[in-house]
Amino acid sequence: xxxxxxxxxxxxxxxxxxxxxxxxxxxxxxxxxxxxxxxxxxxxxxxxxxxxxxxxxxxxxxxxxxxxxxxxxxxxxxxxxxxxxxxxxxxxxxxxxxxxxxxxxxxxxxxxxxxxxxxxxxxxxxxxxxxxxxxxxxxxxxxxxxxxxxxxxxxxxxxxxxxxxxxxxxxxxxxxxxxxxxxxxxxxxxxxxxxxxxxxxxxxxxxxxxxxxxxxxxxxxxxxxxxxxxxxxxxxxxxxxxxxxxxxxxxxxxxxxxxxxxxxxxxxxxxxxxxxxxxxxxxxxxxxxxxxxxxxxxxxxxxxxxxxxxxxxxxxxxxxxxxxxxxxxxxxxxxxxxxxxxxxxxxxxxxxxxxxxxxxxxxxxxxxxxxxxxxxxxxxxxxxxxxxxxxxxxxxxxxxxxxxxxxxxxxxxxxxxxxxxxxxxxxxxxxxxxxxxxxxxxxxxxxxxxxxxxxxxxxxxxxxxxxxxxxxxxxxxxxxxxxxxxxxxxxxxxxxxxxxxxxxxxxxxxxxxxxxxxxxxxxxxxxxxxxxxxxxxxxxxxxxxxxxxxxxxxxxxxxxxxxxxxxxxxxxxxxxxxxxxxxxxxxxxxxxxxxxxxxxxxxxxxxxxxxxxxxxxxxxxxxxxxxxxxxxxxxxxxxxx
Numbered sequence: 001x002x003x004x005x006x007x008x009x010x011x012x013x014x015x016x017x018x019x020x021x022x023x024x025x026x027x028x029x030x031x032x033x034x035x036x037x038x039x040x041x042x043x044x045x046x047x048x049x050x051x052x053x054x055x056x057x058x059x060x061x062x063x064x065x066x067x068x069x070x071x072x073x074x075x076x077x078x079x080x081x082x083x084x085x086x087x088x089x090x091x092x093x094x095x096x097x098x099x100x101x102x103x104x105x106x107x108x109x110x111x112x113x114x115x116x117x118x119x120x121x122x123x124x125x126x127x128x129x130x131x132x133x134x135x136x137x138x139x140x141x142x143x144x145x146x147x148x149x150x151x152x153x154x155x156x157x158x159x160x161x162x163x164x165x166x167x168x169x170x171x172x173x174x175x176x177x178x179x180x181x182x183x184x185x186x187x188x189x190x191x192x193x194x195x196x197x198x199x200x201x202x203x204x205x206x207x208x209x210x211x212x213x214x215x216x217x218x219x220x221x222x223x224x225x226x227x228x229x230x231x232x233x234x235x236x237x238x239x240x241x242x243x244x245x246x247x248x249x250x251x252x253x254x255x256x257x258x259x260x261x262x263x264x265x266x267x268x269x270x271x272x273x274x275x276x277x278x279x280x281x282x283x284x285x286x287x288x289x290x291x292x293x294x295x296x297x298x299x300x301x302x303x304x305x306x307x308x309x310x311x312x313x314x315x316x317x318x319x320x321x322x323x324x325x326x327x328x329x330x331x332x333x334x335x336x337x338x339x340x341x342x343x344x345x346x347x348x349x350x351x352x353x354x355x356x357x358x359x360x361x362x363x364x365x366x367x368x369x370x371x372x373x374x375x376x377x378x379x380x381x382x383x384x385x386x387x388x389x390x391x392x393x394x395x396x397x398x399x400x401x402x403x404x405x406x407x408x409x410x411x412x413x414x415x416x417x418x419x420x421x422x423x424x425x426x427x428x429x430x431x432x433x434x435x436x437x438x439x440x441x442x443x444x445x446x447x448x449x450x451x452x453x454x455x456x457x458x459x460x461x462x463x464x465x466x467x468x469x470x471x472x473x474x475x476x477x478x479x480x481x482x483x484x485x486x487x488x489x490x491x492x493x494x495x496x497x498x499x500x501x502x503x504x505x506x507x508x509x510x511x512x513x514x515x516x517x518x519x520x521x522x523x524x525x526x527x528x529x530x531x532x533x534x535x536x537x538x539x540x541x542x543x544x545x546x547x548x549x550x551x552x553x554x555x556x557x558x559x560x561x562x563x564x565x566x567x568x569x570x571x572x573x574x575x576x577x578x579x580x581x582x583x584x585x586x587x588x589x590x591x592x593x594x595x596x597x598x599x600x601x602x603x604x605x606x607x608x609x610x611x612x613x614x615x616x617x618x619x620x621x622x623x624x625x626x627x628x629x630x631x632x633x634x635x636x637x638x639x640x641x
Contacts, residue, residue: 056544059465059574061144062376063347066135068156068463068576073132074540076395076416077579080440085397088421092414097424099128100641101634102413104396104441105432106131107138108158108346108623109614111353112630113430113637114388115175118357120638123387128424130415132395135376136354139581140623142344143574145467147512151373151503154465154514155345156576158623160202162338171631172624179352180366185340186499188507195509199480199496201334202341203516206481206493208296209318210337212328214493217477219484219558227561230478246288253279253289256325270322271312271590278311283321291524293319295490298520301620303459303582304531305524313585316620341495343505346623348372357388369501393417399429400443405608428637429610432630434458435603436580438612446607455589455599456616458580459532460539464489464517464551467571473564475509487557488550489519512571517551528586536579548573583616590619604632611637 055071058064069077079085101117103110106129117127135141139157146152164173166183176183187201197215200206206214217230220241229239233254237247252258260282261269270278275297276290290306300317302309315322342348348371355362355371360380364370381390394417401408402425410425431438439445439453474480474494481493492515497505505513521535551573552566592598600617613633615626 053543053545056548056575057572059143059572060146062378063135063141063144063156066133066141067143067574069579070133073395074577074579076132077437080395080397080437083440088416089398089414092421092423094423097128098410099424099426100125101127101428101430101637102411102424102426103127103129103430103432103630103634104399104413104438105129105138105614106133106136106390106392107432108140108350108626109630109633110138110430110432111136111350111357112171112627113432113613113634114357114630115178115353115627116631116634117638118388121387125387125641127388128382128426129388129390130394130396130413131390131392134393136381136390136392137347137350138626139578140346140350141576142347143465143514143576144344145465145512145514145572145574147467147571148469150506150512152467152505152512152514153343153347154467154516154574155203155341155347155463156465157461157463157578157581158346159516160204160339160341161346161349161623163340171628175353175627179356180368180371181349181352182368187340188497188499188504190496190507195475195507197475197478197480199494199507200339201337201496201498202339203493203495203518204300205337205339207483207491209326210328211481213330213334213337214481215479216481216483217479219482221484221486222557227558228477243288246286249286249289250292253285253320256320256327258283258321259323260321266323267312267315268591270315271310271587272593273311273587274307275309275311275314275319276306278314278321279306294522294524295520298459298522299461299491299518301582301622302584303461303520303522303535304457304528304584305522307524308528308531308584308586310585310587310589310619312590313619340498342372342498343500344372349623354390358386358390361390369503372500373503391415391417396433396441397421398443399431399441399610401608401610405444405446405610408608411609427609428640430630430633430637431610431612432614432633434580434614434616435612438614442610444608449603449607452599452602455586457528457532457584457586458616459582459584460521460535460577460579461581462517462519462521462539462547463576463578464519464547465574465576466515466517466551466555467573468513468515469569469571470510471513471515472509473559473562473569476562477559482558484554484558488554489517492517528584532580532584539577539579544575547575581621583619583621585619606633606636609637609640 052071058067103113110129141156143154200214206216212233217228218232220227232240236251279285279290294305297306297309315324318324318326351371360377362374363377364374394415396415398414402410411429412425414421414423435453435456436458483491496507521538523531523534556566603612604617611633613630615621615629617629618625
């Protein structure tokens with residue numbers, strides 16, 4: 001390891017003053033029992049710097065106060081989990097508000113439900129979305145930086161996307177047509193005089209899936225004879241100092257030419273075992289192969305190790321031995337590959353839907369650039385005149401039917417906002433939040449559903465956006481993506497930016513960019529529930545400064561030899577902690593075990609006037625699955641209206 005520097009000697013405090021000057025100092029944020037805590041300051045313009053040492057810097061712009069699970073949201077969730085909310089219900093303010101539908105959760109699942117509600121009722125009925133974060137979007141939010149005259153964006157979580165066919169009759173294509181989302185995208189042209197490195201158009205395919213297409217480096221540790229091996233797949237891993245049998249097994253997995261199963265119900269067969277068992281017991285790979293894939297599974301929607309992850313779930317990630325592996329084809333260009341990223345991740349899609357449902361929610365017109373970049377009009381989100389409203393900073397704590405669920409006419413929803421618990425009522429409710437919260441706040445949840453929710457396991461992720469003044473060190477090394485096997489993190493992939501007009505991010509080694517680290521906390525060798533719990537403990541246990549120190553030390557270790565200097569080159573770091581980022585499907589999650597129904601199918605049935613629609617019910621937490629599940633739940637709920 002390179003000699004460690006003290007944090008203050010690497011990233012001086014003036015960075016926060018210099019590069020987050022548009023921010024507003026705010027307090028810790030109001031938790032559920034928050035009268036004793038300082039309340040969060042509000043700003044209609046930019047608000048971005050948190051004084052809280054755990055949350056850390058949030059960046060600039062509208063999303064600056066909502067980077068991941070901020071401290072107030074974390075505290076609130078833990079109060080609910082620990083059963084400490086009854087005291088809040090002793091003094092409930094009944095607002096007298098009544099809605100046809102209340103949606104719990106303002107992420108893609110919630111907005112998908114609202115979209116379906118709007119399609120059916122237009123302006124004739126009323127719907128309210130309750131969201132506990134300061135900004136809508138769930139994990140589809142962005143971090144913003146102002147660096148050397150450029151506005152830079154990075155995803156907080158939800159990121160890459162594919163484009164539906166224009167003529168498709170399904171939900172996603174319908175959303176594109178209705179909201180004005182483009183069916184074609186352009187990307188900043190590469191100037192070969194400035195850089196020759198090949199970079200993907202999103203954050204993932206440069207590591208593993210289409211690695212041969214782009215310039216990817218493996219960092220083998222500072223003590224290795226050759227610390228970096230660039231494009232190791234180009235010569236079938238020959239330059240890697242790994243045992244020959246391990247390299248042979250990995251190459252066999254990459255080529256994925258074998259099929260060991262000849263029976264029927266292939267998907268059910270896969271779901272009956274872990275991915276590690278598929279690799280080792282069926283295909284007889286070295287245990288080192290599962291070790292290689294562990295962080296790939298974890299980073300790409302699994303969150304846990306191969307040892308507890310359903311092999312069918314691995315199929316949905318296009319992993320080897322599942323009949324789904326994507327094989328590099330040099331006759332297909334990167335546009336045809338069809339996987340892209342907005343500058344701020346799937347925030348771009350979400351803002352289009354919000355603008356469609358609440359036209360004044362984002363200032364300016366309906367063109368692509370306006371929707372992508374203009375300020376949020378927070379005052380417009382929750383007006384009494386709105387057919388659809390979004391109520392932010394509101395944490396639902398108690399939801400139950402008025403009387404028996406099977407005969408009730410209304411559902412009572414109590415939520416905490418600004419130190420007060422308020423009650424509203426709705427004819428129908430869509431729970432568009434994860435089961436880790438829903439099962440605690442649905443007070444009349446049937447025992448069968450409560451039991452089913454015990455089979456839902458979730459894992460955390462840390463998304464780190466690092467604003468750089470330049471990336472000459474990557475150009476010198478000749479990589480756009482990296483993977484490493486020791487220290488903090490595992491991957492990053494720099495993108496060739498989307499062409500969005502006047503606010504294009506540059507693709508020039510001498511100009512600023514944002515690197516995004518997706519950091520998993522998988523713990524192979526432990527039971528699935530323990531892996532998630534241990535990961536969350538690790539994620540939440542460190543301060544912002546602790547993480548900054550680790551990030552700086554890791555980048556210095558890997559890149560100092562190529563000219564990287566943290567004090568000079570890093571303009572800002574924003575952390576986005578997501579405690580339950582991914583559903584982690586164990587064997588049997590998708591199709592059930594021993595003749596019993598899959599737990600997700602039990603939850604999908606809903607009860608009384610409450611329906612559940614969240615991407616976890618698909619077993620794969622993508623934004624399109626979230627939209628689909630939210631839409632499905634809304635359709636079921638609207639049958640009662």
